[in-house]
Amino acid sequence: MSAHAVPVEKYHGTGNDFLVVDADAHTVGDRAAFARAHCDRETGVTADAGVGDDVVPASATGRRGADGVLFLSIAERFDPTRVVMTLVQPDGSTASMCGNGARVVARWAHDRTGDREFMIDTQAGTRRASVTDDASAATIEMGVPTFDPARVPVARGDDRAGEPLIDEPVAGLSVTAVNTGVPHAVALVDGGRDDPEGIDTYDLDAVAPPVRHADVFPEGANVNLAAVVDDGTGGDGSGDVSDEGTAVIDQRTFERGVEGETQSCGTGAVAVVAAARRLGLIAGESAVTRPPGGDLSITVPDAGHATLTGPVAHEFSGTLPVDPR
Numbered sequence: 507m508s509a510h511a512v513p514v515e516k517y518h519g520t521g522n523d524f525l526v527v528d529a530d531a532h533t534v535g536d537r538a539a540f541a542r543a544h545c546d547r548e549t550g551v552t553a554d555a556g557v558g559d560d561v562v563p564a565s566a567t568g569r570r571g572a573d574g575v576l577f578l579s580i581a582e583r584f585d586p587t588r589v590v591m592t593l594v595q596p597d598g599s600t601a602s603m604c605g606n607g608a609r610v611v612a613r614w615a616h617d618r619t620g621d622r623e624f625m626i627d628t629q630a631g632t633r634r635a636s637v638t639d640d641a642s643a644a645t646i647e648m649g650v651p652t653f654d655p656a657r658v659p660v661a662r663g664d665d666r667a668g669e670p671l672i673d674e675p676v677a678g679l680s681v682t683a684v685n686t687g688v689p690h691a692v693a694l695v696d697g698g699r700d701d702p703e704g705i706d707t708y709d710l711d712a713v714a715p716p717v718r719h720a721d722v723f724p725e726g727a728n729v730n731l732a733a734v735v736d737d738g739t740g741g742d743g744s745g746d747v748s749d750e751g752t753a754v755i756d757q758r759t760f761e762r763g764v765e766g767e768t769q770s771c772g773t774g775a776v777a778v779v780a781a782a783r784r785l786g787l788i789a790g791e792s793a794v795t796r797p798p799g800g801d802l803s804i805t806v807p808d809a810g811h812a813t814l815t816g817p818v819a820h821e822f823s824g825t826l827p828v829d830p831r
């Protein structure tokens with residue numbers, strides 16, 4: 507390996523794909539430039555970056571580039587093993603939390619250590635994580651979603667400055683603002699993916715940017731469309747909570763930092779379920795969200811951490827230039 511090359515692993519969680527760099531072993535001086543170059547969907551990393559037997563056909567996503575670079579630092583002296591996670595996005599920005607990225611971190615740490623339980627240190631706080639026996643799926647504690655306008659953050663600039671922004675018009679969509687580690691705007695729309703007039707009829711790349719950049723979101727926001735296709739009431743209609751099933755919500759997310767729609771967004775999935783609960787659109791605390799890249803299982807209890815569970819997979823190993831210019 508050249509002195510100017512760094513080993514990388516590529517993983518994805520429901521199509522949200524990430525390059526992973528072991529930040530203890532390898533220094534990347536300009537992380538933003540590295541992410542901008544190698545995440546580019548036109549000119550960025552491919553499975554050809556792999557070396558020897560590690561090269562496998564780009565699997566479930568099979569796409570060039572990535573949704574970000576995870577710079578990871580692992581400390582096995584702790585029990586459970588701790589991993590410090592920093593996500594640098596395709597535009598060079600750093601995100602304080604990433605749900606699917608954290609699932610990738612758990613799988614990467616498992617592949618290194620064989621452990622199944624981890625603590626992941628993010629800029630949004632320390633999160634517990636675990637992988638299944640076969641490591642094909644990971645669960646992350648996602649913290650407590652907040653609608654507090656000071657913490658989303660939301661800046662109304664009027665006499666409602668202290669009120670949460672719940673199902674209100676913002677730049678053409680009716681949105682609910684929630685922070686699940688990063689800021690999200692959630693617009694509940696009619697009709698799921700199977701509805702010819704439903705969620706997939708929206709041109710997300712057109713409708714999301716005005717919300718993402720709206721003045722009411724001083725730090726910007728990820729923008730989610732969500733359609734409740736099963737409210738989870740199920741049962742016999744008696745209202746008995748033991749009859750409550752798992753709700754099903756179709757989800758699409760336009761991500762800040764990617765500046766486009768991703769196949770899946772974990773913090774977005776939790777935001778969607780938290781918003782649906784807040785609006786009284788689903789019965790219980792559990793839901794499956796269905797972003798384009800695959801299903802995610804979410805819990806948002808009345809008290810305590812939300813959780814995010816879903817599949818995670820390794821795509822390939824390789825090396826990339828540290829300085830891509």
Ligand SMILES: N[C@@H](CCC[C@H](N)C(=O)O)C(=O)O
Nearest residue numbers: 601604605606688771772773
């Ligand atoms: N894809 C992530 C979210 C990453 C952060 C986001 N783009 C932001 O800048 O807020 C996830 O799975 O949560």
